[in-house]
Amino acid sequence: MTTPVTIIGAGLGGLTLARVLHVHGIPATVYEADPAPDFRRQGGLLDIHPQTGQAALEAAGLITEFRELILPGREAYRIMDRAGSVLLDLSGVGTGERPEVPRGALRQMLLDSLPAGTVRWGHKVTAVKALGDGRHQVSFADDTTVVADLLVGADGAWSRVRPLLSRATPEYFGVCSVETFLFDAETRHSDSAKAVGAGSLFALAPGHGLLAHREGGGTLHTYVQLKKPQDWFTGLDTSDAAAFTARVMEEFDGWAPALTALITDSDTPPVLRPIFTLPAGHRWERVPGVTLLGDAAHLRAPNGEGANLAMLDGAELGRALAAHPNNVETALAAHEHTMFAHAAAVEADDDGFYTTMIDDQAPHSLLALMTGDEPDA
Numbered sequence: 001m002t003t004p005v006t007i008i009g010a011g012l013g014g015l016t017l018a019r020v021l022h023v024h025g026i027p028a029t030v031y032e033a034d035p036a037p038d039f040r041r042q043g044g045l046l047d048i049h050p051q052t053g054q055a056a057l058e059a060a061g062l063i064t065e066f067r068e069l070i071l072p073g074r075e076a077y078r079i080m081d082r083a084g085s086v087l088l089d090l091s092g093v094g095t096g097e098r099p100e101v102p103r104g105a106l107r108q109m110l111l112d113s114l115p116a117g118t119v120r121w122g123h124k125v126t127a128v129k130a131l132g133d134g135r136h137q138v139s140f141a142d143d144t145t146v147v148a149d150l151l152v153g154a155d156g157a158w159s160r161v162r163p164l165l166s167r168a169t170p171e172y173f174g175v176c177s178v179e180t181f182l183f184d185a186e187t188r189h190s191d192s193a194k195a196v197g198a199g200s201l202f203a204l205a206p207g208h209g210l211l212a213h214r215e216g217g218g219t220l221h222t223y224v225q226l227k228k229p230q231d232w233f234t235g236l237d238t239s240d241a242a243a244f245t246a247r248v249m250e251e252f253d254g255w256a257p258a259l260t261a262l263i264t265d266s267d268t269p270p271v272l273r274p275i276f277t278l279p280a281g282h283r284w285e286r287v288p289g290v291t292l293l294g295d296a297a298h299l300r301a302p303n304g305e306g307a308n309l310a311m312l313d314g315a316e317l318g319r320a321l322a323a324h325p326n327n328v329e330t331a332l333a334a335h336e337h338t339m340f341a342h343a344a345a346v347e348a349d350d351d352g353f354y355t356t357m358i359d360d361q362a363p364h365s366l367l368a369l370m371t372g373d374e375p376d377a
Contacts, residue, residue, distance in 0.1 A: 003149050003150045003321075003328050004026075004027040004028065004029070004149065004150070005017075005018075005021055005026060005027070005028040005029075005150050005152060005321065006028075006029055006031070006138065006146060006148035006149075006150065006151050006152065007028055007029065007030040007031070007152045007154055008030075008031050008125055008138065008151070008152065008153050008154060008155045008159075008160065008161055009030070009031075009032065009153070009154035009155035009156060009159075009294075009296070010030050010031075010032035010034070010037075010107075010111075010119050010121075011107070011154060011155075011156060011294065011295075011310065012103070012106065012107060012110065012294075012307050012310050012311050012314075013154045013293045013294035013295075013310030013311055013313055013314045014030055014152070014154030014155075014293075014294075014314065015030065015107065015110035015111060015114070015119075015314070016056050016057075016060055016110060016310070016311045016314030016315055016318075017152060017154065017293065017313075017314030017315070017317055017318050018030050018110075018114055018118055018119075018314075019060040019061075019062065019110055019113050019114060019314075019318075020056075020059050020060050020314065020315050020317075020318025020319060020322075021318045021321065021322075022113075022114060022115065022118070023059075023060065023061055023318075024318065024319075024321075024322035026318075026321060026322060026325075028118065029118065029120060029146075030114075030118055030119045030120065031119075031120050031123040031125070031138070031140070031146070032119055032120065032121055032122075032123060033122070033123065033124035033125070034121060034122070035121050035122040036121055036122075037107075037108065037111055037119075037121070041104065042102075042103045042104035042107050043103040043104070044102070044103060044213055044215060044221040044223075045071070045074060045100040045101065045102060045103070045200075045213050045215060045221070046100065046101055046102075046103050046106065046307050046308075047075070047098040047099065047100050047304060048066070048098065048099060048100075048101060048106075048307075048308060049097075049098050049304075049305075049308045050097060050098070052305070052308035052309060052311065052312040052342075053307065053308035053311045053312065054066070055312060055315070056308075056311035056312045056314065056315035056316075057311070059315040059318070059319060060110075060113070060315060061113075062109060062110070062113055065109050065113075066101070066106070066109065067099075069101040069102065069105045069106060069109060070099040070100065070101055071099075071100050071101065071102070071215070071216055073198050073199060074099075074100035074198070074199045074200070074213065074214065075098065075099070075100060075199055076090060076091040076197060076198045076199030076200070077090055077197075077199050077200040077201070077202065078090065078091070078197050078199075078200075078201055078202070079201075079202045079203075079204065079363055079366060079367055079370070080195070080201065080202070080203040080204070080256075080259070080363070081203070081204070081205065081363050082203065082204075082205045082208075082252075082254065082255045082256065082259070083255075083256055084195060084203070084255075084256030084258055084259055087363060087364075087367055088367055088370060088371065089197070090370075091197060091198050091199070100199070100213075102215060102216060103307070122142070123140045123141075123142070123144075124140060124141040124142075125138055125139070125140060125141075125155065125160040125161075126139050126140060126141050126160075127139040127160070128151070128160055128161055128163075128164060130164060131147065133288070133289075134149065134150075134288035134289025134290075134328070134329075135147055135148065135149055135289060136148045136151045136164065136289060136290055138151070148289070148290075149289065149328075150289055150290075150321075150328055150332075151164075151289060151290045151291075152290070152291055152292070152293065152317065153290070153291070153292040153293070153296045153297075154292075154293050154294055154296060154310070154314070155296055156294065156295045156296055156299075157170050157276055157295050157296075157299050158170065159292065159295075159296035161290065161292060161296065162292060162296055162297075164287060164290050165284040165287050165290060165291070165292060166282065166283075166284040168278050168279055168282050169278075170276035170277060170278055170299055171276060171277060171278075171279075172230045172274060172275070172276055173274075173275040173276060173277050173301050174227060174228075174229070174275075175225060175226065175227050175228070175274075175275045175301070175354070175355075175358070176225075176226050176228055176232070176233050176272060176273065176274040176275065177223045177224065177225055177226075177272075177273040177274070177275060178223070178224040178226070178248055178263075178270045178271065178272055178273070179221075179222070179223055179224075179270065179271040179273055180221075180222045180224065180262060180263055180266035180268065180270050180271075181219060181220070181221055181222070181266060181267055181268045182219065182220040182222075182261075182262065182265055182266060182267055183217075183218065183219055183267045184217075184218045184219075185214075185218050185219065185220045186218050187218075189220065189261060189265055191257065191258040191261065192212075192220060192258050192259075192261045192262050192265070193214075193218075193220060194258065195212075195256075195258040195259060195262075196212045196213070196214055196220055196262075197214070198214060199213060199214060200212065200213040200214075201213070202357060202363070202366060203255075203259050203363075204357055204358060204362040204363035204366060205255075205358070205362055205363065206358065206359065206360050206361070206362050207226065207227040207228075207358055207360075207362075208225065208226060208227070208251060208252065208358060208362075209224070209225035209357050209358045209362070210222055210223075210224055210225070210252075210259055210262055210263075211223045211224075211225060211357070212262055220262065222262040222263070222266075223273075224248060224252075224262075224263055224270075225357065225358055226248075226251055227358050230274070233272055233274065236272070238270075238271075238272050241269040241270060244270055244272075245263060245264060245266070245270055248263055248270065249263055249264060275301055275302070275354075276299065277299055277300050277301055278297075278298060278299040278300070280347055281344065281347070282297070282298055282343075283336075283340050284336075286329070286332065286333055286336065288329060289328070290332075291317070291332045291335060291336060293310060293313035293314055293317060293335075293339065294306070294309065294310030294313055294314070295310065297313070297339060297343070298339070298343040300346070300347070301354040301355070302354055303346070303353055303354055304353075305346045309342060309343065309346065312342060313335075313339050313342075316335055316338050316339065317331075317332075317335040317339075320332070320334045320335045320338075321335075353366075353369065356369055
């Protein structure tokens, strides 16, 4: 008899798991804190890799639907300095191997592939406790509870499920990000649109960066990067959009106007996103009836792999459960063994891209990484 699966978190990893389980006829319920699928923005573009994200979508039977989401030409990118001088422009050189798709559209595709009622919205987890024999009780903010025979934490950086398995907690990475959006950029923000180009822009200086990309519908989506101690932003009033924007702009004094407009002309209030990570090599001993995937298991600084790994985690766990329908522990052990290996491989192959962008030699250090040339001393 197949054990029903309780999944906490309706992100890409949790939804990929639910979809693969559905393909194999295994019942699953996903509990999500957001009250509705469109409650908040789902991030920007994702490049989906052949051996991870695309492989997961193959397992989910959704590769054809995925291809319909691809935004052609978004693999292009350019590197600029703070004056707006183009140091490297790789437009029109994408191979199509890692196509760019909007995260929100990808998530909606997964949601649409699930039976109605699979996702229970408005279920914010407040506590999880072990009941013995591999069973766990999950409590929600609305005072309801559910007992899970098989519990999966796909609930991200601040997972409520993780403490069942590990004492590890995320630590501040030393970089914070501020998210902005410019809409209808070709007509309303034409100088910034020209600066960003057809795909992604990396405008960099030591300790500072503007990472912008062109989404569909003329939207420019920017992550303002600042290498700052945690106390730099803990005292800021981020609810005052004008004051917060002015404070961020102090860090970009003297930058080209087409670049700073990505901050000052935002059509949405700026959103502060400090970067946190789990310890490298994070893992745990097998605990009956529960496991993790995605950021809940191996949270790292943004490196283009997080969403891809989360989806692969979900697909591999779904297939392991399908392969061992009468032995959940064997399936969970196989999933964790594979997931730990995948995460370790990504860590071993990490070229420090995220920190290189805004290190003491930026933008020349990233330029060197991209071209293979040594930066000037």
